Amino acid sequence: MDFLINLLVSAGILMLLAYLMPQVHIKSFWTALWVAFLIGILNATLGLLIRFPLNLVTLFFLQFVVKLVVTAIIIKVVDALIKNFEVKGFWPALVIAIALAVASTLIERNDEEYDSAEYQNALVQPTQPSMIG
Template sequence: MWFVEFLLSWLVLAFAVWATAAILPKVHIKSFGSAIWVAALFGILNFFLGWLLFAVFTIGTLGLAWLLAFITRWIINAILLKLTDAMTDSLKIEGFSWALIAAALMSLIGTVGEWVVSSLIF
């Protein structure tokens, strides 16, 4: 069952990447297939680097980043989006401010998508 949940989460993230690129003028994705690849790469980076960046931010700000975890997570996701952009030709984000906007929009679309999928299937 966990595998189905994993695949559905991955598809929701891919849809969030694709929809974000469709909505924002400075975020570009080649195709939905590219969005699946970008979602996989972003997820892997988030798994391996997200917690490390969060720890560095928390230590660097003497705990303030932990208290403002929502904002810290948002900034880390924007950093990881720009890193994903640098690692693949499938995604292009024109500037860090657009990465911040894309991270917020992806989080919104992903949260709604996960809620919809979980309420329909589980």
Template sequence: MNILVKILLSSIAVIIASYLLPGVYVDDFITAVIVAVLLALLNASVKPLLVLLTIPLTVFTLGLFLLVINALIILIADAIVPGFEVHGFWWALIFSLLLSLINALLSDISKEGQK
């Protein structure tokens, strides 16, 4: 049940971030759910491989290259999911930062409601 709540919160975060950013478009809530599930799968499978392959570059940039990896994961999701559009690398980078912030806020709010 906990995973369903996380996917729902991530879907809401995708919708909110797409409303706030003009360079990101999501068709509807079902598309946002698909994007949230795909991002979770990509973060669990592809991202560790990319991080491992780019360790020297990540160390050289003091970890800032991880932001680039996050943006690339967003662009991969953009290429796979119809109805989800990100207009370029910089929008993907801003979207990933905003999505992380919104997810953290929603997660904190949901934990307060459980107390």
């Protein structure tokens, strides 16, 4: 379920950025879903293989920056693969990578909040009405 939510949010962000940025073009929401799926799959496979040696070179100090740059490169690769998706330049791809990273972080944080014991206990145990009289 988390994967589906992340995929839908990522596609929505891609559509929003295509609307806001003249350098980004996406034909339809279905194209955005396909692009979001490919970015996720390539980031989990190819991105991991590219990030690991770069993180070793930087001694893992620039891990977040390396991840953003590699994601931007993957976005450009997806741009080359998908006919109805176009990103003109590296900087717009980097902006997309930043937006996707922020959204993913917010989704994860929200998911962790709902999984917490405090939240689960609040659902199970209803609060007692106060007896102020």
